[in-house]
Amino acid sequence: MKPWFRSLTVQISAAMMLIFTLLAGAIGFTLYEVELRKHDYVILNLAGQLRVIAQTMVADSTAYRSLMAGGWMNSDILYLQGLRNQMTKYDAIIAAYQKRTLPAELTGLDEPLTCSWNRQSINQLDRTAAVWFGFETRLKTIIGREPTPESLRAAADAIIDQRQILMQVSGDLTDAFQHMMEGKLKMLAWINRLDLGISLLVVIGLLTLLRRTFIAPLNRVMAGLARVSQGDFATCIEVGHRNEMGGIAQGINHLTQRLGVLFRLTDRINQATTLEASLRFVAQEIPPLLPLDWIGWLSFDPRLQRFQLERIHTSSSTTLHEGDRFEASETLLLQALTLRKPLHLSDLAQTAAQRSDTAPFARVLAADGRGSALFYPLGQPEGWQGVLVLASRSPHAYNQEQLELLANIAGQLGHAFEKTVVTESLLISALEGLAKLAENRDPETGNHLIRMSLYSVLIAEQVSKEGAYQGSFNAEDLRALERFAPMHDIGKVGIPDAILLKAGGLTPEERETMNLHPTIGGQVLRRSEEQLVALGYPVFAMGIEIAEGHHERFDGKGYPRGVAGRAIPLTARIVALADVFDALTSKRPYKQAWSVEEALAWIGGESGGHFDPEVVAAFERALPKILKVYERLKHV
Structure with a gap:
């Protein structure tokens, strides 16, 4: 028995599994990263909102100062409300970033979003948070507990004065997040290229393996078969491997040896033009290969569920007669026909004694002086069917090699009987079709x-x-x-x-x-x-x-x-x-x-x-x- 690792099936399966694993891993990782990138766009959007809030605070403060110059005292309350809303939202976004959890009310998603930052993003977040909270504390101090027009003007002036710093730290945080996302995308692309490269190497290795252990031996096998097709049954194919191709070559060598033995036999059988001639040729040619004293053909009638002994050929006396009938129910003959497999009865007397109810034909053969028999089913379930019976006087007359030999010749026998039985049946079936046509009219x-x-x-x-x-x-x-x-x-x-x-x-x-x-x-x-x-x-x-x-x-x-x-x-x-x-x-x-x-x-x-x-x-x-x-x- 060859080692399992020499099996071509195992080698190819292992390579295919590796390729599948690599591709599945790459696809899974890519899908996971793509899902994370969706989260990154949410993070980047909030960072962009910080920049927008800073721009809005500066624009509102500038507008407020110009309105104060015109004496529009109604604008104090509106400016104060807007400033507080902007500061509250800026606080909420910065606080969420610091906690690494973005609440659903900020993202618009169904669930809170957990984030992770690289070192650059964390450092920039800390700087932005420090600047913002410091600036926010100063604004709150300027505005005071009881806001007045003067304190609001001072707060607006402070915002205008610090606009460059406020815009800078907000934009820097957005840029840091964007750089972080670009880095992740580059990592994803690198990993996919690495996975593709490894898969390509595995495919190259697999193709090399196939060429050495499959394609080259297959070419030698094909060359050997070409010689066999020309009638050279002495051909011996050598593939040099102990894998499946080596087994195939050994099987073909064994087959060609059998073909050489059977060639003359099949040629003679195919000369038959009648059922009787077919049996006679088999009886004349098979004895050099195996013991044969009696050969018979039993046809099967599925409508009447019975077998009929149509032809007998034997060189000795026999008590059986053409036309003898045997009920099919629960018999060994029907078993062989149903299973479509040859049935070997090595001891007919013992079989007849042990299965008296299910082996009527075996019992008759034993009484006729036969010791062993082979039942070979021929035909098709939807067409002609029957059993070819080969029998010998001696019990245990057939060994395994002879059974294999008969298994090889069964197809040739089937063709010979098809020519003598089916051809006639087809001709009759055609006319029966005409008869049915006449009946239907x-x-x-x-x-x-x-x-x-x-x-x-x-x-x-x-x-x-x-x-x-x-x-x-x-x-x-x-x-x-x-x-x-x-x-x-x-x-x-x-x-x-x-x-x-x-x-x-x-x-x-x-x-x-x-x-x-x-x-x-x-x-x-x-x-x-x-x-x-x-x-x-x-x-x-x-x-x-x-x-x-x-x-x-x-x-x-x-x-x-x-x-x-x-x-x-x-x-x-x-x-x-x-x-x-x-x-x-x-x-x-x-x-x-x-x-x-x-x-x-x-x-x-x-x-x-x-x-x-x-x-x-x-x-x-x-x-x-x-x-x-x-x-x-x-x-x-």
Whole structure:
């Protein structure tokens, strides 16, 4: 484990914290000093008032002397009142300065203001106070307890005589305060410049550190990756540091080694064009890397909440079959799929014994002679989903290195399966969108396509279990039926709205046009099938027979071709019954929903007429499951 102080994260974080501290300190100090400067302006304003008071006293005294010469005796009282007010205010300001506390009535602020002075300001304040209080004492002596015109004239003369000294000491105090404030502003600027300089040095140091421990190693890593991108998987990147960049380089070196091992494997997997081929290539290429005796793919149906074993590839005998189904509730398969993480079962027998209720598939694998297994979830939560299962006969067959190897290849496996499963699903989804468009143009009901496709699968399962059509459907067929059943009315996209959406009954000519939609649907899918066959993806054969045959009747009275009996594809016969049952039991703009009992009675009456009797019998056997779907998704 590398020392913590070598960590690039720690070094950069420490430098950034230092810069932040310096900047925050500078900002905080500046804001504090700015607030104090507001107080200084109040102090300076009061000092200016002293100068104004001195000027006013001199001006009033000069005016008073001139008025006395004219004999205006009324001015005595006014002069005396003004002189006393000016002396009182001058006293109050000087006394407040000496106490270092300016009361609110002087400043106009909400609270008293506490001040601090430098030595120069204190000395000047003492001189100004001494001059003023001495001069004030003399004035009071001149005026006396009983002021007379003569004493007032003498006081005015004294003020005029001392005007230079009075104005000088008042102005000197103002200048001293102003110099003090300018000094504080210069100190604030100096501190900010010092803080900026220190921050600049830290930034320079940080950039130097980044260049040496990050940028230079990163360039070496990029150069190494460029060689890897050219296919040189023997590349080894050396960065010379034991920090995060060193760890990244080690990780890349480890990855390139794995890429060299997996290159041939992934190349082979990507050659697969079908799901079966994908499993076969994995089974052929992985054994040199890890033990593998059995590989299988289980798809997940979120609507039915179950897994289905779609494909198996094994060189030994197996008791499992394609199409086997496993309920998803509270199982290890669902756990792997939900957590989106591989699940390693090192001892299947022990897992099956300890978790008999939640590990049905593990129990089946153990009974099949497998000792350990890996469950790898593939796909996307909003799209196709499934679990790839790799199994070995031996318990504890997989070590940590092999698990990491599989984790690296999981993405490649996902792409291979995406090409073989998702590509097909996307093509079908596009046509399902057209089918939904056709349904929306017709006054159908909510969830119609979902219900009738599920009904079709449930009927087909029963058809395949017993009766004349036993074994007609394997797992792939059932999956295809669920996909293509919703496309039964895709041809309605070619029917004019004036006919398709007509509220009343159709004329014979309009009915003839409406009856063309099975043919139109078949033509649409045939054109798509021709293009996909050229690309190696023949997928629409079942969709074509469903689209063209779902309006044919077992007795030959249907349309568009009027074929009868087994000449109608079995899938079309099944979809016809599922479609009619859903139409009868669903509310439409032109009718109310029939009860299930009414629908069953009508369908039973059409056995051998509209419907194949074997399909009707299979429908009745599947009825409990069909009714569960009906109750969950009904639209009445």
